[in-house]
Amino acid sequence: MPVIEGRSWLEIVSPPECDRLLREQRVGRIALVVGAHAEIFPLNYAVSDRGDVVFRTDPGTKLDMLKDPITIGFEIDGVDADNRSGWSVLVVGEARRVREPDELARLKELPLEPWAAGEKANYVRLRPGKVTGRRIHHGTRTS
Amino acid sequence: MPVIEGRSWLEIVSPPECDRLLREQRVGRIALVVGAHAEIFPLNYAVSDRGDVVFRTDPGTKLDMLKDPITIGFEIDGVDADNRSGWSVLVVGEARRVREPDELARLKELPLEPWAAGEKANYVRLRPGKVTGRRIHHGTRTS
Numbered sequence: 193m194p195v196i197e198g199r200s201w202l203e204i205v206s207p208p209e210c211d212r213l214l215r216e217q218r219v220g221r222i223a224l225v226v227g228a229h230a231e232i233f234p235l236n237y238a239v240s241d242r243g244d245v246v247f248r249t250d251p252g253t254k255l256d257m258l259k260d261p262i263t264i265g266f267e268i269d270g271v272d273a274d275n276r277s278g279w280s281v282l283v284v285g286e287a288r289r290v291r292e293p294d295e296l297a298r299l300k301e302l303p304l305e306p307w308a309a310g311e312k313a314n315y316v317r318l319r320p321g322k323v324t325g326r327r328i329h330h331g332t333r334t335s
Numbered sequence: 336m337p338v339i340e341g342r343s344w345l346e347i348v349s350p351p352e353c354d355r356l357l358r359e360q361r362v363g364r365i366a367l368v369v370g371a372h373a374e375i376f377p378l379n380y381a382v383s384d385r386g387d388v389v390f391r392t393d394p395g396t397k398l399d400m401l402k403d404p405i406t407i408g409f410e411i412d413g414v415d416a417d418n419r420s421g422w423s424v425l426v427v428g429e430a431r432r433v434r435e436p437d438e439l440a441r442l443k444e445l446p447l448e449p450w451a452a453g454e455k456a457n458y459v460r461l462r463p464g465k466v467t468g469r470r471i472h473h474g475t476r477t478s
Contacts, residue, residue, distance in 0.1 A: 211389070218416045221375055221410065223373035225373050229408055229427060230367065230407070231427065232409075236416070245389055265374040268376075276379075282375060284374065
């Protein structure tokens with residue numbers, strides 16, 4: 193396994209493995225820049241046949257209010273605190289609200305149920321530009 | 336329970352409950368602004384006796400390279416995908432690397448073991464400025 197910056201306990205997760213993890217998981221988190229810092233919001237998502245990360249938003253929420261396409265970060269992870277190990281995948285790419293009827297119809301076929309009451313009528317798709325994954329595993333402490 | 340923006344399935348998590356969750360969990364995620372977007376990195380953390388979120392970093396990593404105190408977002412969550420419910424707590428505040436020997440000695444008493452080999456010699460503390468929590472629960476779909 194390739195390692196990161198010479199740190200043997202930190203492995204790179206390969207692109208096919210990142211893709212598999214993205215299709216397997218159902219919950220991720222987006223980071224939205226607010227002024228000079230960023231805030232993190234969990235949400236459920238699905239991956240489209242074109243490999244986009246797709247999620248639904250309610251009118252009036254932060255992400256929905258973005259009129260133009262923007263670059264955002266999206267993360268999934270799986271952490272085992274007891275075994276002090278875990279992995280994470282970070283997707284950076286352009287997110288935009290989908291308005292084209294054809295594309296919208298396709299996205300509505302995805303297994304993307306909102307978790308609670310409320311329309312969540314708007315679909316946002318994030319086209320992955322950069323996808324990186326890392327896995328940490330419990331090694332021997334040197335200090 | 337107070338609700339958010341009239342959405343009855345989205346409850347506000349009270350400040351004492353946010354505090355309890357922060358002290359109970361061990362893994363969170365920070366959002367770092369990179370250019371015009373933000374990226375998310377999971378890490379393990381502890382809460383100090385002063386209520387700061389404390390974590391360790393390796394020299395050369397993104398966060399360690401920040402020389403001056405900066406405002407960052409930090410998030411924890413607990414999601415039950417099968418039951419389509421979950422909660423999240425977002426902390427926004429000033430993060431800075433701790434260099435003062437007295438404070439460093441105090442932080443080294445925290446249960447903040449690195450998960451793997453490597454020194455992670457640097458301590459960063461995030462002083463919570465704004466702490467917000469929300470809980471979503473599975474309601475009846477209206478659409």
